[in-house]
Amino acid sequence: MATHLKNALTHLNDWNHQLIFADSPFEYPFLRCVEVTMNKQIEGWLFDAYPVAGGMVVWLLDGEGRAHQLRDTLTTSFFVWGERGELHTLCEQIRAARLPVQLKRAERYDLFQRATLELLEIVVSDPARVANIVKTVTRFNPNLTYYNCDISSAQLYFYERNVFPLAPVRVEVNEQNQICAMDVHESPWELNYALPPFKVMTLKLEGDLLNPNHGVRAPLEVGLDDSTRVLVDDDPREMLLRFQELLVAYDPDIIVSAWGDSFILPRLIELARKYRVPLSLNRDATRDIQFRPARSYFSYGRIVYKTASHVLCGRWHIDRENAFLIDDYGLDGTFELARITQVPVQQVARTSTGSGISAMEMATAYRNSWLIPWQKREPEAWKTADELIASDKGGLVFQPIVGLHEEVAELDFVSMFPTIMEKFNVSPETVNCPCCGDVRVPELGYSICRKRRGLIPETLAPLIEKRVRYKQLARELPKDDPLRELYKRRASAHKWLLVTCFGYLGYKNARFGKIEAHEAVNAYGRDALLIAKEIAELRGFRMLHAIVDSLWIHKANARNEDYAEITRAISDATRLPIQLEGIYNWIAFLPSRQDPQMPVANRYFGVFRDGEIKMRGIEARRSDTPPFLRRAQVEMINVLATAKNRAEFLERARDVLLLTLDLLDRLHAGQIPFADLVISQHLSREPQAYKTNHLNAIVAKELLGRGVNLAAGETIRYVITEYRARAPSDRARAVEHLDGLYGYDAARYAELTARTVTTLFSALGVKQTAIQKRLDLARQLPAARPRPALPSPQMELPLFAWQTQQTYRMNRARVFA
DNA sequence: TACAGTCGGGG
DNA sequence: GTGTACGACTGTA
Numbered sequence: 001m002a003t004h005l006k007n008a009l010t011h012l013n014d015w016n017h018q019l020i021f022a023d024s025p026f027e028y029p030f031l032r033c034v035e036v037t038m039n040k041q042i043e044g045w046l047f048d049a050y051p052v053a054g055g056m057v058v059w060l061l062d063g064e065g066r067a068h069q070l071r072d073t074l075t076t077s078f079f080v081w082g083e084r085g086e087l088h089t090l091c092e093q094i095r096a097a098r099l100p101v102q103l104k105r106a107e108r109y110d111l112f113q114r115a116t117l118e119l120l121e122i123v124v125s126d127p128a129r130v131a132n133i134v135k136t137v138t139r140f141n142p143n144l145t146y147y148n149c150d151i152s153s154a155q156l157y158f159y160e161r162n163v164f165p166l167a168p169v170r171v172e173v174n175e176q177n178q179i180c181a182m183d184v185h186e187s188p189w190e191l192n193y194a195l196p197p198f199k200v201m202t203l204k205l206e207g208d209l210l211n212p213n214h215g216v217r218a219p220l221e222v223g224l225d226d227s228t229r230v231l232v233d234d235d236p237r238e239m240l241l242r243f244q245e246l247l248v249a250y251d252p253d254i255i256v257s258a259w260g261d262s263f264i265l266p267r268l269i270e271l272a273r274k275y276r277v278p279l280s281l282n283r284d285a286t287r288d289i290q291f292r293p294a295r296s297y298f299s300y301g302r303i304v305y306k307t308a309s310h311v312l313c314g315r316w317h318i319d320r321e322n323a324f325l326i327d328d329y330g331l332d333g334t335f336e337l338a339r340i341t342q343v344p345v346q347q348v349a350r351t352s353t354g355s356g357i358s359a360m361e362m363a364t365a366y367r368n369s370w371l372i373p374w375q376k377r378e379p380e381a382w383k384t385a386d387e388l389i390a391s392d393k394g395g396l397v398f399q400p401i402v403g404l405h406e407e408v409a410e411l412d413f414v415s416m417f418p419t420i421m422e423k424f425n426v427s428p429e430t431v432n433c434p435c436c437g438d439v440r441v442p443e444l445g446y447s448i449c450r451k452r453r454g455l456i457p458e459t460l461a462p463l464i465e466k467r468v469r470y471k472q473l474a475r476e477l478p479k480d481d482p483l484r485e486l487y488k489r490r491a492s493a494h495k496w497l498l499v500t501c502f503g504y505l506g507y508k509n510a511r512f513g514k515i516e517a518h519e520a521v522n523a524y525g526r527d528a529l530l531i532a533k534e535i536a537e538l539r540g541f542r543m544l545h546a547i548v549d550s551l552w553i554h555k556a557n558a559r560n561e562d563y564a565e566i567t568r569a570i571s572d573a574t575r576l577p578i579q580l581e582g583i584y585n586w587i588a589f590l591p592s593r594q595d596p597q598m599p600v601a602n603r604y605f606g607v608f609r610d611g612e613i614k615m616r617g618i619e620a621r622r623s624d625t626p627p628f629l630r631r632a633q634v635e636m637i638n639v640l641a642t643a644k645n646r647a648e649f650l651e652r653a654r655d656v657l658l659l660t661l662d663l664l665d666r667l668h669a670g671q672i673p674f675a676d677l678v679i680s681q682h683l684s685r686e687p688q689a690y691k692t693n694h695l696n697a698i699v700a701k702e703l704l705g706r707g708v709n710l711a712a713g714e715t716i717r718y719v720i721t722e723y724r725a726r727a728p729s730d731r732a733r734a735v736e737h738l739d740g741l742y743g744y745d746a747a748r749y750a751e752l753t754a755r756t757v758t759t760l761f762s763a764l765g766v767k768q769t770a771i772q773k774r775l776d777l778a779r780q781l782p783a784a785r786p787r788p789a790l791p792s793p794q795m796e797l798p799l800f801a802w803q804t805q806q807t808y809r810m811n812r813a814r815v816f817a
Numbered sequence: 818t819a820c821a822g823t824c825g826g827g828g
Numbered sequence: 829g830t831g832t833a834c835g836a837c838t839g840t841a
Contacts, residue, residue, distance in 0.1 A: 152829095302824085304830090499828080509830075548826090621824095622824060684823070691821070691822095692820085692821060692841075695839090
C-alpha cells in the first residue's frame with residue numbers, strides 16, 4: 001500500500017481518536033417473557049467467528065466491554081454437478097474413504113447455465129474439516145463441477161445465522177457456553193448504529209513511522225487510552241514480561257499497529273519463543289496466531305507487495321501499514337465494510353475492496369440459494385494487443401481545449417457505472433439472455449434480461465442507496481460535526497466497493513465476471529455521455545472537456561436555473577442521475593509537456609465559486625512528490641485561487657513568483673527538514689533486476705547492501721543528496737539511513753520547484769525556461785526585496801536537529817537488536 | 818533518440 | 829483472495 005509520509009508521521013494515538021462512538025445508545029427492546037431455564041442470555045456485538053474442531057468459536061463484546069467466548073455449531077454443504085455415473089463413482093470413493101460427510105441429492109439454480117441443476121450435495125458438520133474434505137473430494141475427480149466449496153467458514157457462519165460482524169445480537173447460551181439461539185435486530189443497511197466500547201492498544205516503534213524492515217531500530221511504544229509507554233530495555237526478557245503484563249492487564253479488543261504484521265509481531269513472537277516468556281497476543285489461548293507469508297502480486301498493472309500477516313483469535317490486530325486503503329477511510333470505514341460484506345474485520349482490513357464486492361455477490365447468491373461457482377486461480381491467459389483493444393474499448397473521452405477558461409460548469413453522473421448496472425439490470429447472467437429480445441444495449445445490440453433481476457443489481461441497490469444517504473447526511477451537518485467525518489469515511493468505503501464492482505465484471509478470474517457485461521456497462525456509459533453533450537450543446541453551451549462520467553461546459557452569463565434545467569434534462573434523457581459538481585471561476589486545462597500543442601485528459605486545476613480548489617494529474621496529486629513540493633504547489637494555487645477571473649489570475653502571477661523565491665531561499669538556506677523532501681516510490685522489481693542507475697535503483701541497492709531484503713512492489717523513501725555526484729551511491733539516500741554526514745541537494749530541489757511552478761502557467765503557454773530565467777534573475781538581485789540572512793555553514797540547522805535525534809535514537813535503540 | 822521505469826484515474 | 833491497461837511524464841544512456 002502506498003503510504004504518504006504525512007500520514008506516516010501522524011501519531012498512531014491521534015489517528016486512533018478518529019474513532020467515533022457517537023451513535024445513538026445501544027438499547028434492546030424490553031424482554032417480555034422470562035423462561036425457567038438454566039440458559040442465560042447475553043446481549044452484545046458479534047465480534048469474531050472462526051472454526052475449531054467440531055464447530056465455531058464465536059466472540060461477543062457486551063455493553064460493559066466484557067468479551068465472551070462462546071461456541072456454536074455449523075453445518076454447511078458444497079455441491080457437485082456432472083454426469084450421473086461419475087457422481088455415483090464419486091459417492092463410492094467418498095464412502096470408501098470414510099469421510100465424515102452426509103451425501104444427498106439436491107436441486108439448485110446455476111446462474112450462468114440459467115438452469116436448475118440436479119446435484120450431489122455433500123454435507124459437512126465440522127467447519128474445521130471442510131477445507132480438507134473439499135481438497136480430498138476434488139482430488140477424486142477434478143473434472144466435475146464444484147460449487148460453494150471455497151467459502152470461508154466465518155462467512156458461511158454469518159450467512160447461515162443471518163448476521164454480520166459487529167451486529168448487535170442477543171444470544172442464549174447453555175452452561176457450556178454453547179449458543180442455543182441468536183437474535184439479531186439490526187440490518188447492515190442501518191445508517192446509525194452503535195459500536196461496542198472497544199479497548200484499543202496501539203503498537204509502534206518509537207519515533208517517526210519509518211519502515212523498520214529497512215533497517216531502523218527503536219524501542220517499542222505501547223499506547224493505551226491516552227497514555228503511552230516506551231518499553232526501553234537492555235534486557236529483552238524483561239521487556240517481554242512488561243509487555244505481557246500490559247496485555248493481560250488491559251486486555252485490548254483491538255491492537256492497532258504500525259508495521260505490526262511485518263516487524264513488531266514476528267519479533268515479539270520470536271523473542272517470546274527464545275526466552276520462553278508467555279505472550280498472550282491471542283485472547284483464545286488454545287489457538288495459534290494465523291500467519292500468512294508475504295507475497296507480491298499484480299494489481300492495476302503494477303506489482304504490489306503485501307507483507308506477512310498476523311491475524312489474532314478473539315482479538316483484532318490491524319496493521320495500518322498493511323491495511324488496504326485504511327488511510328482513506330479509517331477504522332470506521334473498515335468496520336462498515338465488515339458489516340456489509342459479512343467478512344471478518346481482520347480479513348476485510350487486509351484485502352482489497354475487490355474481494356469485498358466479491359463477498360457481497362456471494363452473499364446475494366447464497367441468500368437466493370443460487371450456486372456459487374468455484375473460483376479458479378488460474379492466471380489470465382496472455383492477450384494479444386488486438387484482443388486487448390477489442391475487449392477494452394473503455395470509457396469515452398473528449399480531449400480538453402487547452403487554456404485558462406472562465407465560468408465553467410462541471411456536471412458529473414453520480415456513481416455512473418454502478419447506477420448503470422443497477423438501473424439497466426446489467427449482470428453476468430442477464431446479458432445476452434435467450435429469453436428477452438426487446439431490450440438492447442446501445443452500439444453492441446446485446447440483449448438484457450427483463451424477467452430476472454440480476455445478481456449484481458440486487459447486490460448493488462442497497463449499497464448505492466446507503467452511500468447516497470450518507471453523502472446527503474454529511475452535507476447537511478455543520479463542518480465541525482464529528483458525525484460528518486464519520487459519514488464521509490463510511491461513504492468512502494462504499495465508493496471503493498462500487499468502483500471495483502465494475503472492474504470485477506471484466507476480470508476473467510472473478511467469480512461473477514463476464515466480459516460482455518463489462519462491455520455493456522461501458523456502452524451505456526458512452527451513450528449517456530454523448531446524450532449529455534448533445535443536450536448541453538443544444539442549449540448553447542460549449543463543451544470544453546468530457547471524460548467517462550463528467551463534462552465541463554461553458555456559456556457566458558448562464559444562470560442557476562439554466563444549470564438546474566440542463567441536469568434535469570440529461571437525467572430524464574439518460575435515466576441516470578447527474579449533478580452539478582460546481583461552477584469554476586476559472587479552470588486551467590493543461591497541455592502535454594512532450595508536445596505543448598497537444599491537450600491531455602485529466603491534467604487540470606481550477607477554483608469553484610465557493611473557493612474550493614480541484615486539481616487532477618498535477619504534481620501535488622502524485623504520491624511520489626515530496627511534501628515540500630506538494631505544499632509549495634498547493635500554496636501557489638491558494639494564491640491563484642483569490643483570482644476571480646483570468647485578468648486577476650494574471651495579476652497573481654507576480655505573487656506566485658515571490659512566494660517561489662521565498663521557498664527557494666529557504667531551500668538554499670538548508671531550512672527544509674529532510675522529512676519534507678522525501679521521495680516515495682514503488683519498486684517494480686527486485687533491486688538486482690534494474691538495468692539503469694536511476695535513483696530508485698541506487699537506493700534499492702543501498703538498502704540491499706545493508707542487508708535489507710527488498711521485494712518487488714515495496715515502497716522506498718529517499719532524499720536526493722547530490723544529484724549529479726560521480727559516485728551513484730552519493731546521489732540519494734534512504735530516509736532510514738540519512739545521517740549527519742549528508743545534506744540535501746538544494747539545487748536539484750530548486751529545479752523541481754521551478755517545474756511545479758511552470759505547471760501552473762503552462763496553460764497560458766509559459767515555458768519552464770522563461771520561469772527559470774525570471775527566478776534566476778530575481779535571486780541575483782538581493783537588494784530588490786528583503787531576504788533572510790543565510791546561516792553559515794549552509795546545512796547547520798537541519799543537521800543539528802537531525803543529529804540530536806539520531807543520537808537520542810542510537811542511545812535508546814536496543815530492544816530489537 | 819530509444820528505452821526504462823513510475824504514476825494517475827475513480828470520488 | 830489477486831485487474832498482467834494505457835498514456836503521460838521523467839530520467840538514463
